[in-house]
Amino acid sequence: MVHREVWAAHRRECNMVEQKKCVIDAANLVKIYQNGSEELKVLDDVSIQVYDGDFMAVLGPSGSGKSTLMNILGCLDIPTAGEYYLDGLNVLTATENELAEIRNRKIGFIFQKFNLLPRLTALQNVMLPLLYRGMDEGEAGELARGKLTLLGLGERLGHRPNELSGGQQQRVAIARAIVGNPELLLADEPTGNLDSKSSEDAMRIFRELNEQGNTIVIITHDVEVADQVKKLVYIRDGKLYENN
Amino acid sequence: MKLKQLLKLIFTNITQNKVRTFLTTLGVIVGTATIFLVVAIGQGGEAQVNEQYSKLNVGTIIVMPAQRGRVADPLTKKDAELFLASANIAQAFPLLRGNGTINYNNYSASASFMAVEPEFQTSNNLTAELGRNIDEEDENKKNRVAMVGAELANTLTDGNSSEIVGQNISISGRRFEVIGIYNRVGDSGSGQSYDDAAFVPYSVGEKYLLGTRANPTINVQATSLDTVQAAIADIQSSLDENHRAGGADQFRIMDAGSRLAAAQESARSMSMLLLAVAVVVLIVSGIGIMNVMFVTVKERTKEIGTLKAIGAKKQEILNQFLIEAVIISLVGGVIGVIVGFITVPILRYFELAAIASVSGVLLGLIFSVVTGVFFGFYPAWKAADLSPLEALRYE
Ligand SMILES: Nc1ncnc2c1ncn2[C@@H]1O[C@H](COP(=O)(O)OP(=O)(O)O)[C@@H](O)[C@H]1O
Numbered sequence A: 001m002v003h004r005e006v007w008a009a010h011r012r013e014c015n016m017v018e019q020k021k022c023v024i025d026a027a028n029l030v031k032i033y034q035n036g037s038e039e040l041k042v043l044d045d046v047s048i049q050v051y052d053g054d055f056m057a058v059l060g061p062s063g064s065g066k067s068t069l070m071n072i073l074g075c076l077d078i079p080t081a082g083e084y085y086l087d088g089l090n091v092l093t094a095t096e097n098e099l100a101e102i103r104n105r106k107i108g109f110i111f112q113k114f115n116l117l118p119r120l121t122a123l124q125n126v127m128l129p130l131l132y133r134g135m136d137e138g139e140a141g142e143l144a145r146g147k148l149t150l151l152g153l154g155e156r157l158g159h160r161p162n163e164l165s166g167g168q169q170q171r172v173a174i175a176r177a178i179v180g181n182p183e184l185l186l187a188d189e190p191t192g193n194l195d196s197k198s199s200e201d202a203m204r205i206f207r208e209l210n211e212q213g214n215t216i217v218i219i220t221h222d223v224e225v226a227d228q229v230k231k232l233v234y235i236r237d238g239k240l241y242e243n244n
Numbered sequence B: 001m002k003l004k005q006l007l008k009l010i011f012t013n014i015t016q017n018k019v020r021t022f023l024t025t026l027g028v029i030v031g032t033a034t035i036f037l038v039v040a041i042g043q044g045g046e047a048q049v050n051e052q053y054s055k056l057n058v059g060t061i062i063v064m065p066a067q068r069g070r071v072a073d074p075l076t077k078k079d080a081e082l083f084l085a086s087a088n089i090a091q092a093f094p095l096l097r098g099n100g101t102i103n104y105n106n107y108s109a110s111a112s113f114m115a116v117e118p119e120f121q122t123s124n125n126l127t128a129e130l131g132r133n134i135d136e137e138d139e140n141k142k143n144r145v146a147m148v149g150a151e152l153a154n155t156l157t158d159g160n161s162s163e164i165v166g167q168n169i170s171i172s173g174r175r176f177e178v179i180g181i182y183n184r185v186g187d188s189g190s191g192q193s194y195d196d197a198a199f200v201p202y203s204v205g206e207k208y209l210l211g212t213r214a215n216p217t218i219n220v221q222a223t224s225l226d227t228v229q230a231a232i233a234d235i236q237s238s239l240d241e242n243h244r245a246g247g248a249d250q251f252r253i254m255d256a257g258s259r260l261a262a263a264q265e266s267a268r269s270m271s272m273l274l275l276a277v278a279v280v281v282l283i284v285s286g287i288g289i290m291n292v293m294f295v296t297v298k299e300r301t302k303e304i305g306t307l308k309a310i311g312a313k314k315q316e317i318l319n320q321f322l323i324e325a326v327i328i329s330l331v332g333g334v335i336g337v338i339v340g341f342i343t344v345p346i347l348r349y350f351e352l353a354a355i356a357s358v359s360g361v362l363l364g365l366i367f368s369v370v371t372g373v374f375f376g377f378y379p380a381w382k383a384a385d386l387s388p389l390e391a392l393r394y395e
């Protein structure tokens, strides 16, 4: 369970804009990689707010720091400096176990390479986040089956990843990300490994999910993907820009 | 995650990864079977020693010349009589041994012969199966009579052993009348069997067979097990008194109890040696397991990263790998024990004493689980320590 009392200490009221709560509130993020004596500043004073219901893309060329930003926002990595509140929680003071809880309940990840577990079936893969929450197998199976069916994989529940096409694998990954109703969906180049047909499908799914109220941040270097979101920001050499 | 779900996840991983599971299990099987067999062989060896010495009376003390061959100042029948003066000694009789050709009709055999007093027969459980034992009268009158061991009688008569009783045989060219055949006694414990030997009265052997070369040993029986050490002291002082040319130092005094202890000790140290070999085998197979695990942890580190990204706690990942290692090593251990049980009869067929035992099973299982878990879990423990990002990025 989430340690509510402990978290209360980390909590702060998040800014409300037009009656929407602020899911991501990150300020002055810096990430520096130490390469021997050389310092590589991958993120340079990045501030970003994402509000409930947003459908945002971060567009930038390869090596601009997109994945680094997403890993910090997804609580997989910590910044060298800056502040980060996720759904009002101070991520940078959370313990390792609290971070695991945050990743489990608040964030749904979608990776470029899908990152499905190869020995588990599609259904088992989608159930996994719920099982880590301590949910019963029956209930988890029910929810996972529902999401997979919603994404058109009702016939593929028992298939393992290597028995599925890339597009199908990505849909399983999306089902896994949304099955626990997280506050935020984070997708790192979700169409990077897909053909154009599957890319279109994936983007349509994201659009529909957003229409149903999901908050989505997509990281991409693909202008076509960026064209389909409601809000676009640009990243170049570790700096974020509102306009190109 | 609930335990039941965790176990299901582990079961899926084990059964969906047959090659890895097989290789790891193989290491554990080899290790466990080795430990089990080493214990079996060790216990078999000890049992063999005990069995050999069970025929030997632990109150027996043997006095013999310290050097082989001719001795300037040999033991005599007189020494045996003097030993009897000790209150700690119940029985003492001299014994002569020799080797020679024994002839009967057309058959001849090269065999050992012994010159013994009548008490020798009772204290070694030798009784006449046919005919009669050597008695005091034979000894006193120096009757030229002989007893033959059951096996020797067979050899000399080509299987018709009974016909030899009452006939003459020659031992080293001297003629003796066979008065009986002893029962079979098997191995005497000293490595040679009375069943293959011929026996004559002590006085007769001394006079006709060995003459001046007579160099007897004396068999002494202490009054009880507790008086063995006192009896040895008495023997030493008697020898010091009666053998001027060096006293007791010219002789070796051995008691059966110490010999048994020494033999048990050597059987035990053999077991320890085998155990050391087994431990080495286990470590080697453990390193094999670790290698397999390291390879798969490389494969699985990315998975560990994914698991962390979807909310698995470090402890949950550790539990998963630990339980997996325990299951694999337990299954391997049980199979190893079964392999051991199957191998024991094969070893016995090749006349290697081996005894399957509970302690072998336990030791094998304990060692297998300890090495399996240590070597299986350690790489996973390292992987679980990585940050989610490091694990995801792992190449
Ligand atoms: N662990 C690391 N150590 C050193 N440099 C890194 C590390 N991770 C990323 N970088 C560097 O940071 C820069 C940005 O990387 P990344 O965020 O992955 O870019 P993008 O996803 O936009 O292609 C790259 O130049 C990359 O080489």
Ligand SMILES: [Mg+2]
Binding pocket: A066, A067, A068, A189
């Ligand atoms: Mg990237």
